[in-house]
Amino acid sequence: MYELFDNQGRKIEHHDLQDKSHWCEDGEKIEEAFVRLHGTQLNLAINPAKEHDPYAPDLINTVTGKLGDLKFQATPFFRAQKLFGIDPTYVVVFNEKDKLRYQEKYPEITIYYWVNWIAVRYKTDWSEIKAQPLNGVWKSGFPEFNNYLSSRPLHSYQQRVDDTKGNAKGSYVCDIRDEVFEKLI
Numbered sequence: 001m002y003e004l005f006d007n008q009g010r011k012i013e014h015h016d017l018q019d020k021s022h023w024c025e026d027g028e029k030i031e032e033a034f035v036r037l038h039g040t041q042l043n044l045a046i047n048p049a050k051e052h053d054p055y056a057p058d059l060i061n062t063v064t065g066k067l068g069d070l071k072f073q074a075t076p077f078f079r080a081q082k083l084f085g086i087d088p089t090y091v092v093v094f095n096e097k098d099k100l101r102y103q104e105k106y107p108e109i110t111i112y113y114w115v116n117w118i119a120v121r122y123k124t125d126w127s128e129i130k131a132q133p134l135n136g137v138w139k140s141g142f143p144e145f146n147n148y149l150s151s152r153p154l155h156s157y158q159q160r161v162d163d164t165k166g167n168a169k170g171s172y173v174c175d176i177r178d179e180v181f182e183k184l185i
Contacts, residue, residue: 004119007133012119030072031058034114038137042184057109068110076131078122084153084173089131093171099149102142111145113138137185138176148180
């Protein structure tokens with residue numbers, strides 16, 4: 001068991017991480033907030049195809065028409081230092097399931113990471129791990145990003161071994177400081 005805390009030391013309660021339908025609904029609100037906050041500056045809008053296909057890419061560039069997908073991350077992968085030797089402040093993850101889908105259906109998509117660490121401290125009975133606050137938007141073109149993923153470790157989610165809800169069973173562990181990412185904001 002573990003607890004998460006924000007920058008002011010307040011405990012954070014979060015919904016069950018394995019409840020995919022909840023997180024998909026939450027994702028729609030996050031996409032809308034992202035476009036409201038950054039859409040004009042980045043020439044991004046909600047992809048109109050999402051109206052009839054909830055699995056369509058999230059975003060569309062209003063100038064080029066190029067599709068994009070948003071990855072919002074609010075909690076660092078705190079154990080990344082111990083497991084993979086990467087400071088959790090800079091770790092973002094990418095589902096293996098998404099990689100396969102993009103390779104097949106959207107090989108030219110742009111991946112946008114909106115990082116806003118709400119949790120910055122992870123505490124168990126036997127350890128405590130801290131991350132520095134981080135907030136920003138990064139992007140990467142999928143062809144380059146896909147090459148990058150071939151050199152990244154794949155983390156398997158132990159609590160999803162027998163998952164039947166459609167959750168990804170593993171994610172690539174990425175370092176947002178790598179040159180494959182371009183910081184936009």
